[in-house]
Amino acid sequence: MKANIGIIGVGATVSIAHNHALGLQKDDRASIAAVYDLDRERAAAFAQRFAPGAAVCSSPEELFGLVDAVDICTPNFTHADYVVRAAQAGKAIFVEKPLAITLPECERACRAAEQAGVFHMVGFVYRFAPHAQALRQLIRSRFTRIYSISGSYGARRLADPTLPFEWRMDRTLSGGGALDDFGSHLLDLLFFACGVKIKKISCLSTISIPERSPGTGGKQAVENDDSSAFTGVGGGGELVSLLTSRVGMDNIALRVSGDGGLAVLSYDEDHLIYYPKDPLGSYSGERQSLPLPDHSSFQDWFDREMHTFVDGVLGLGPEVCSIADALDIQRALTAAARSAETGAVCTL
Numbered sequence: 001m002k003a004n005i006g007i008i009g010v011g012a013t014v015s016i017a018h019n020h021a022l023g024l025q026k027d028d029r030a031s032i033a034a035v036y037d038l039d040r041e042r043a044a045a046f047a048q049r050f051a052p053g054a055a056v057c058s059s060p061e062e063l064f065g066l067v068d069a070v071d072i073c074t075p076n077f078t079h080a081d082y083v084v085r086a087a088q089a090g091k092a093i094f095v096e097k098p099l100a101i102t103l104p105e106c107e108r109a110c111r112a113a114e115q116a117g118v119f120h121m122v123g124f125v126y127r128f129a130p131h132a133q134a135l136r137q138l139i140r141s142r143f144t145r146i147y148s149i150s151g152s153y154g155a156r157r158l159a160d161p162t163l164p165f166e167w168r169m170d171r172t173l174s175g176g177g178a179l180d181d182f183g184s185h186l187l188d189l190l191f192f193a194c195g196v197k198i199k200k201i202s203c204l205s206t207i208s209i210p211e212r213s214p215g216t217g218g219k220q221a222v223e224n225d226d227s228s229a230f231t232g233v234g235g236g237g238e239l240v241s242l243l244t245s246r247v248g249m250d251n252i253a254l255r256v257s258g259d260g261g262l263a264v265l266s267y268d269e270d271h272l273i274y275y276p277k278d279p280l281g282s283y284s285g286e287r288q289s290l291p292l293p294d295h296s297s298f299q300d301w302f303d304r305e306m307h308t309f310v311d312g313v314l315g316l317g318p319e320v321c322s323i324a325d326a327l328d329i330q331r332a333l334t335a336a337a338r339s340a341e342t343g344a345v346c347t348l
């Protein structure tokens with residue numbers, strides 16, 4: 001059986017839909033059967049490039065009628081509504097992170113997906129990197145308690161002050177800035193690799209480039225954070241300290257300490273360093289450089305993510321970040337944003 005996939009939002013800035021399409025093309029169990037974008041010409045060009053046989057739809061409803069599953073790659077403020085509509089149409093759902101921009105919307109999306117009983121997953125692609133897999137394996141095999149986690153993640157594209165205003169700088173279209181964009185990935189990894197969910201949080205945010213040249217819609221003043229630093233406490237008492245930035249930061253870096261020792265992970269350096277410790281004793285003094293399972297590229301991670309999505313559409317029950325898991329992430333990010341605004345430490 002083929003999984004017929006419909007992509008909504010083909011891409012204008014980063015275009016994550018391109019990465020998805022490349023992944024789906026490599027899976028012979030899947031076919032991109034339909035595409036829909038507010039910009040029809042853009043959708044047609046995308047179909048021409050990635051799936052010449054795909055229908056270029058005039059509405060999401062037309063797309064729902066042609067596919068088994070929907071892949072939502074639109075700006076953040078549209079996610080919840082598309083999840084609800086896809087769920088009501090009985091379609092399996094992949095939705096890009098962050099789940100949505102407000103908690104009530106996330107809750108609405110979660111209820112709709114669960115009530116419909118459809119397969120659903122949220123796009124946290126860094127789970128599919130060998131780095132995350134190796135860290136998870138190490139934590140599961142050597143640790144029974146985590147004491148602290150520090151980490152950082154961000155990007156450099158928007159460090160160019162001549163880049164015009166984008167939807168991701170508009171609070172009503174994007175929600176948070178670096179906090180939601182990169183913080184969501186970090187929080188997913190904390191849960192995926194270390195089993196940690198934040199319960200109490202305090203956050204500070206800054207905007208480093210407050211004015212941009214006008215983009216679509218004519219806005220110029222950046223409305224959400226370029227960088228955020230937050231400190232939290234997990235459900236098991238773990239202390240967590242994370243820094244996110246979209247104006248100059250390297251790929252994911254994490255330091256995890258616990259009763260099994262200290263693990264130092266870098267996506268940029270492709271390394272996982274382990275300082276072993278006996279859970280009932282002290283550090284051994286060793287420093288081990290653990291091999292990653294493979295040396296795959298960024299696109300390979302999307303290929304795996306899409307393969308997992310197709311597994312889900314075909315009813316194979318893969319382990320994924322569900323919409324309910326993403327709702328927990330969004331609860332933590334919302335509390336962080338509240339903390340940045342009020343200066344209070346927020347409890348979830």
Ligand SMILES: NC(=O)c1ccc[n+]([C@@H]2O[C@H](COP(=O)([O-])OP(=O)(O)OC[C@H]3O[C@@H](n4cnc5c(N)ncnc54)[C@H](O)[C@@H]3O)[C@@H](O)[C@H]2O)c1
Pocket residue numbers: 008009010011012013014015016017036037038039042073074075076078096097098123124125181
């Ligand atoms: N997993 C990752 O690493 C990663 C990386 C980048 C982006 N993303 C996420 O992917 C999503 C898309 O980001 P992007 O950078 O690819 O966006 P983009 O700006 O490149 O493309 C968005 C597309 O959506 C279309 N669109 C806008 N509103 C629409 C609507 N209501 N209905 C249909 N189409 C609509 C636009 O015309 C455009 O083609 C965002 O949620 C973002 O957070 C994830």
